[in-house]
Amino acid sequence: MSNAKNNDLLLGNIDNHTKYPIDFNELEQEAREALEPGPFGYIRSSAGGEETYNKNISSFSKYSIVPRFLTDVSSLNTEVTILGHTYPHPLFIAPVGVNKIAHDDGEIAVAKAAAKYNFPYIQSTVSSYSIEEIAAATPGSSKWFQLYWSSNKEIAFSMARRVEAAGYEAIVLTVDTVMLGWREEDIRNQFSPLKRGYGQGNYATDPVFMAALTEQSQEAIVDSILENIYHPTLNWNDITELRNHTSLPILIKGILHPDDAKLAIEKGIDGIIVSNHGGRQLDGVIASIDALSGIVEAVNGSIPVLFDSGVRRGSDAVKALALGATAVCIGRPFVWGLAAGGQKGVERVLENFLQETKVSISLAGVRNMEEIGNMLVIKG
């Protein structure tokens, strides 16, 4: 619960804080200055002509909040319960790999900032730090694990066992990246983080992955990651197998079609993340926010529906929540915070998101996360 009287968010920011970019574009500019073109371009860009990337962002402005007044918004409860865990607010950290290309402290800095602001942290398979290192750096905080399937599926099962042992609360299987999208900026910059040896934290510590190597060299590790991480044969039978290898809840990330959402429910999946991977996979696909309502309708409350792609500020998150998302994941904004200022930079991004989200919910006349689904959002 937060009390509006003790929590005059805007004035608190004007009085207390040192100057720091708040707006996404200013933050991106600061990151551009801090990074080499290869890493900066890898994070910023998306697939093809970046149609979907641009649409993800611009489509939010097609939706307008119609607020209610005189509802006594002096206290706000943003708690949400998802798959048996109660989280203080419906904002998560999206899984983003290879964080060391943005800052040397990488995922440790992000996970610590997330723990400080109570954002559940979804760790990517292709992290620079391992499952166990992140767990040790952030004891007691909520963590989920994003799994990239491996062509040698015993590696995927091994990672699933490790996250369960390390106390993670759920596994998010990403299904839209069975091969990498057509990313022209990376071709232009000749930049592949995996080829340069980033993102090995979970592979180089995995007993099944390491045992399968023919030789124990850096080249062999890179080659084997590349052979395993692209897995175009992935299909629903693999999901059933994963189900038999973990007792953790499984969510599928990358759902855009209502029929895939229905199939996920039929196959016993515990939740989905509506996402187009920030426009980084197939260019020309529907903006994530435009896909949300149809999927929420298809799911009809039977499993949680998380959301990402294009969320740039608190009011975007509020629109997604009002359209039926159970929680919203923040992507590129925190990566720019990391590039601009390490853990501190991420903290400022999360703090701003949280504060704007809370102010926006209250100003729309809503007091808790049950009411937010009734918030009126219209196209126009």
Ligand SMILES: Cc1cc2nc3c(=O)[nH]c(=O)nc-3n(C[C@H](O)[C@H](O)[C@H](O)COP(=O)(O)O)c2cc1C
């Ligand atoms: C640099 C970068 C790396 C990413 N790595 C992963 C990843 O390892 N696994 C995954 O499921 N999604 C990954 N994503 C996608 C994010 O989880 C998320 O879907 C996307 O960033 C949302 O779009 P937005 O950042 O424009 O809001 C990555 C995104 C970026 C920008």
Ligand SMILES: O=C(O)C(=O)c1ccccc1
């Ligand atoms: O770049 C990405 O979007 C992504 O998901 C990824 C895939 C492999 C390695 C690093 C990141």
